């Protein structure tokens with residue numbers, strides 16, 4: 001911009017026009033990346049995210065995300081620290097708005113139904129779209145009760161023993177706990193506690209499971225066990241997982257979304273979204289390639 005104050009108004013106008021043009025370009029790119037390279041599935045199949053932005057008060061943390069999350073697939077979210085992955089994943093089941101002052105704009109639909117629609121019940125949405133956090137957070141109850149609790153609250157009328165066993169098996173924990181179901185959930189190791197939380201999430205029979213770095217605090221053996229459950233989980237569920245571990249993303253996911261902040265202070269954007277095999281072998285954007293090959297991050 002010119003240093004002459006008389007030119008500043010005019011120059012500012014030019015800058016604004018460029019900015020609007022840039023916004024438009026990024027918006028189009030963000031709609032393109034939503035296609036994920038493969039053919040689009042109908043809106044009624046999985047989750048559809050349109051123009052999603054997330055705020056903490058006046059701070060915009062994530063902007064204009066468009067993404068098709070396919071049913072019975074694992075979608076990994078990767079990107080440098082602070083680019084909005086956790087914020088974004090929490091918008092997918094309305095956990096973001098639980099933080100005072102935090103809110104989201106845009107549309108998130110599950111099987112074609114807008115989860116932010118007036119009258120949509122956040123508690124019911126969080127039952128249909130479950131979440132596993134970075135740190136295992138079992139309740140101070142027995143292993144059995146940890147798994148049965150959510151189902152009981154939801155009025156589950158089937159065979160509770162069978163549900164507990166099935167959920168623990170799906171979370172690859174049954175063999176380790178089947179003889180100690182009455183012991184406290186806290187008596188388990190960190191890796192076992194995380195699998196207990198996964199079992200608890202599965203027991204309420206959600207359609208989608210969101211996982212925010214579920215293995216980041218775990219040892220390699222526990223991490224491996226959690227990864228092993230993924231192949232089974234996606235037969236029944238749609239999984240979205242935030243991970244910093246590139247090998248993990250490449251191993252377990254079908255689709256990968258790369259979040260990125262181009263200039264410091266900007267909100268995070270979905271920079272590229274595609275099939276995992278393409279994202280890790282031949283991504284369209286240089287920043288994606290630099291990140292997945294470990295050149296930064």
Ligand SMILES: Nc1ncnc2c1ncn2[C@@H]1O[C@H](COP(=O)(O)OP(=O)(O)OP(=O)(O)O)[C@@H](O)[C@H]1O
Pocket residue numbers: 056059061079080081082083084085086087088099
């Ligand atoms: N509770 C909060 N209040 C205000 N700002 C927040 C809050 N949580 C996150 N942020 C800000 O939002 C932006 C995105 O953070 P977020 O945790 O979503 O990023 P991330 O990509 O998940 O990072 P990491 O990989 O380090 O977990 C950051 O600038 C962060 O400081």
